[in-house]
Amino acid sequence: MNPDEQSQQIEALQQHFTGLLGLAESFLVSMLQPWRLYQLAIVVGLFAAAWLVRKAVSPRMRGWMRTLEGRPKWQLRVLLVLEQRLTLIFFVMFAWATFWIMKEVTWPSRSYIIGIVATIATAWLIIGLATRLIRNQFLRRVVRWGAWIWVTLYFLGLWEGASDLMEGVALEVGEFRLSVLGLLKALIITGLLFFFARVILKGAQGKIRTNKDISPSMQELIIKVLQIVLFGAAFFLGLKAVGFDLTGLAVLSGAIGIGLGFGLQKVVSNLVSGVIILLDKSIKPGDVISLGDTFGWINSLGARYVSVVTRDGKEYLIPNEDLITGQVVNWSHSNDYVRLDIFFGTAYHDDPHAVRKIAIEAAKSVDRVLTWRPPVCHIVGFGDSSVDYILRFWIEDPTGGLTNIRGNVFLALWDAFKENDISIPFPQREVRMLADEDPSQPADAKNKAEAAGKAD
Structure with a gap:
């Protein structure tokens, strides 16, 4: 990029930033009007009331949750998530109730701010509950905060200026251009794709495991192949959303393959050994095996290792390569006898x-x-x-x-x-003690000593 283009880009970025500051300034000035200040005070009061109600309700709700024995775990998790967000839930309820009451008894402009705050709080609550389904903590936080920022700027009318500003901040390498806005969109899209991939995988996994016509080894193989396909597709679609040219991955994948061949031989060996184990059905979940001094049953088959649980509760993670190259005793390979x-x-x-x-x-x-x-x-x-x-x-x-x-x-x-009076023999030893004899002296010395004593 030549200096003229750089200066033009900096000027455009400054203009976007100035415009965004102007929008924010006008928004803050509009908030200083008396009725809007009253509405902000009402919002603060509603939040304080929601916090007080939550302090009173939360202990009782936790006590009630402890009495729910035998309920499915997902129901208890949902109740726990709701309990953690009681303040926001009560605030949304109080804000909407206040908005509708003020809308009926006063001018619409005198409840406008409360309506916007109620809308944003409702969106925050929905986003917070929905993102709990994303199991990866880092990805969940990125999606949650990105969605919170977007809905806040959108309902405040600041999204266009902010999007122009984030679009102006970009990294350019040749024809490739990555802006902050594009990166945020890619992270959110990738998070949603990974979420849907996990939901599809979980549903397919339940159906595959309940199918009695498929052997346990083939079930594990099908699930792992489906997992690679779904998450791989989500990853590449996320790259496509950024604008990354996927044709360049052909050369990159070849270089990565060479690197894996030399630097990650053990890892690749364990991955290939895991596929072989699933295909030849030599071991499967539930089999009882012995490998060296380790005796137990197989808990799960992983891509890199096999989990073996012993009778004393220890869980050994045995690399797949050891099961292929070593001597393994499978006590239940063809039958359980x-x-x-x-x-x-x-x-x-x-x-x-x-x-x-x-x-x-x-x-x-x-x-x-x-x-x-x-x-x-x-x-x-x-x-x-x-x-x-x-x-x-x-x-x-x-x-x-x-x-x-x-x-x-x-x-x-x-x-x-x-x-039946059958005896079990055991070794016995007999010890004899000879009185008035010193075993440390020979017999001749003892006789001479006795003769000398008689002479005296």
Whole structure:
């Protein structure tokens, strides 16, 4: 941009700013008229009354909300949002009521300011409630404040001057021009697009997850693809709203691809591994897996990691690459049946035939042990002090835990052996104490000492 163009742009910007200041000055001067000052005083009084009413109503409303047990969470959230905006809600109600009363009993000009304030407050209330649906905090604030500023300037009649001023402040790079007004519009449009994308995704996600004809792995894959498409479309439409040339993204995407290949190998590897896991259905939400010392069930499949919850409540975030390259034990891959082994021993004087029958019946008496896949018991060796056995049984709910079912079977064996007088041997040690002997002296020294004592 040459110096002449820069000077012209600065002069135009100064003119817009001067015009906006003139509008603001005339607006402030018009507010100094007696009846308008009275209306501003009435507005302040209405706001104070709304604040006092809110201080009285809010504690009672919170107490009533605590009694609402068993209600859906979304209803409680709506009530909480309304409780946080009670001051503005009461102010809107008082302002409109005062406006209609004054409109009927006085001249319309004497309630004009109250009507404008009531309109702006109503718009603020609607915007505040609507933007709560945007979950991203930064984006929610940008959209909320941008909409508040717009409606305020619009109803005060200052929007045209402000828009000209913001349009004059721009960044120009070649043919590309980005103004403050265009940036605000893009942020608001992008926020709305992301909001609608989230609403559509949430509705589609509920229908996909309730469809029993689609496997859990394919459900996760469809949801993730739909998520990428919806949010990607919202992002590119937001760029288009700014006026950004999307054809230039072809070269940029190639450069980004090369950068990802070298600098983000692990991240890309985890993303690709996540897609492979979803496609080959090797693991899915609800499966019970073992990876190294980690044993638990899969809570969710992420784009970069898999969430595994253990029996003690810990949640491990395992990278997808580890599940592809490492050895994973999936206890419920093709079915939920799991065979468990426990070892025990009995004394040699106990009949091994009776021991095997008693052990099998004891295992069958435990709730989670499958009876249609009956337990078996075998002798595995003759130990130093016991006959050693192995007891094998099947369960179909590994998510219920493995240690607890082993403990229940051991407890059933203990009760059955005690009832049938079957003993469980354990190592024993015998210690003998020899009186009047000093083990630290040899036998010859002891005899000489005794002889010397007799001679004395």
